[in-house]
Each structure stands twice: as C-alpha cells, then as structure tokens.
Amino acid sequence: MKLLRPLLVVFGGLTLITGLAYPLLTTGAAQALFPFQANGSLIERDGKIVGSRLIGQNFSGPQYFWGRPSATGPMPYNAGGSSGSNLGPTNPAQLDAVKANVARIRAAHPAQSGPVPVDLVTASASGLDPEISAAAAFYQLERVAAARKMEPAALRKLVESRVIGETFGLLGEPRVNVLELNLALDQAATA
Structure with a gap:
C-alpha cells in the first residue's frame, strides 16, 4: 500500500500531461500556426x-x-x-x-x-x-x-x-x- 499511492500519483500526473495537456497544446499550436495544414x-x-x-x-x-x-x-x-x-x-x-x-x-x-x-x-x-x-x-x-x-x-x-x-x-x-x-x-x- 505504501508503494501504491506514489505509483497512482505518478500515473495520474503523467496521464494528465501526456493524455490531455500535451495533445491540447500541440493541437492549439498547430491550429494557430498552421491552420491549413492542421485541417488536412x-x-x-x-x-x-x-x-x-x-x-x-x-x-x-x-x-x-x-x-x-x-x-x-x-x-x-x-x-x-x-x-x-x-x-x-x-x-x-x-x-x-x-x-x-x-x-x-x-x-x-x-x-x-x-x-x-x-x-x-x-x-x-x-x-x-x-x-x-x-x-x-x-x-x-x-x-x-x-x-x-x-x-x-x-x-x-x-x-x-x-x-x-x-x-x-x-x-x-x-x-x-x-x-x-x-x-x-x-x-x-x-x-
């Protein structure tokens, strides 16, 4: 149980960073800088x-x-x-x-x-x-x-x-x- 809590915190943090923040940031940057290319x-x-x-x-x-x-x-x-x-x-x-x-x-x-x-x-x-x-x-x-x-x-x-x-x-x-x-x-x- 002592190891489970830090593992869950790291898992949750990395999920937020790589699964939410990074995709939103790259999508927003692509739409702002290269809208024609980003939209196909x-x-x-x-x-x-x-x-x-x-x-x-x-x-x-x-x-x-x-x-x-x-x-x-x-x-x-x-x-x-x-x-x-x-x-x-x-x-x-x-x-x-x-x-x-x-x-x-x-x-x-x-x-x-x-x-x-x-x-x-x-x-x-x-x-x-x-x-x-x-x-x-x-x-x-x-x-x-x-x-x-x-x-x-x-x-x-x-x-x-x-x-x-x-x-x-x-x-x-x-x-x-x-x-x-x-x-x-x-x-x-x-x-």
Missing part, C-alpha cells in the same frame, strides 16, 4: 471540398494528368487504407504490375519513345502520393493537349507554372501536385 490541406472550389493537397486521387481520363498508381486496399486511392503493396522489387507480382503499367502508359502515349518515368508505373510507399515528377508531367503533355484540343506550348507553360522546386533547394526533385495541376487545367479551360 483541403482544397475547395465553388464552396465544395474537391480533395486534399496531401492525398493522391484517381484521374484516369485522357484530358487529365495521371498520378502515381495506388497500392491501397481494398480499392485504389483509399485514404483510409494507406499502405504500400509490401512487394519487393524482384517479386513476380510486383514485376507483372510494373510491366502492365508500362504497357498502359505506352499505349496512352504512342508518340513517346523515351523511357517511361518510374513514378508513372510504380506506387509510392503510402500508395497515395499526390505528386509526380516534372518529367512525368511533361511525358503526358501531348496526350492531355490533344484530348483538350490545346496548343502543347500553352499547356507546357501551365505545367511549368505548377512545378514545385526541390525542398530547401536541394532535397528531392522538381515535382507537380497532380490535383492542383488538373484543377488549374479545368480552370484554364473555362476561362
């Missing part, structure tokens, strides 16, 4: 939420830029089931999926003779990557321009305006947020 980086158009800047979506029509394939289950681009496939690079199922994706991309872009950008044929670790490399966006440029009956040069300028540089000027590679690019493309079509 949601993108609205005409008063409707159309997606999150942080979660990839399925764009499959020829008039849109396509993102990375999704490996989430039980359906693709399921934000509630974020996960990769857990298949290694030499796993036959993984190799078959990549081959199928390469064939699909090549069929959709017959004018392209160069290598298919790897991010158009492989899923990310989360299965929900919202961005593709700038090279992957430029690879799709002619298909989207033809489907939209746009001049490729005008579409190239739009894509270039949406390219995000390396993080801190040195990490990663230039990339494009697919949802934001497609929304800008739709907006340009109605303007």
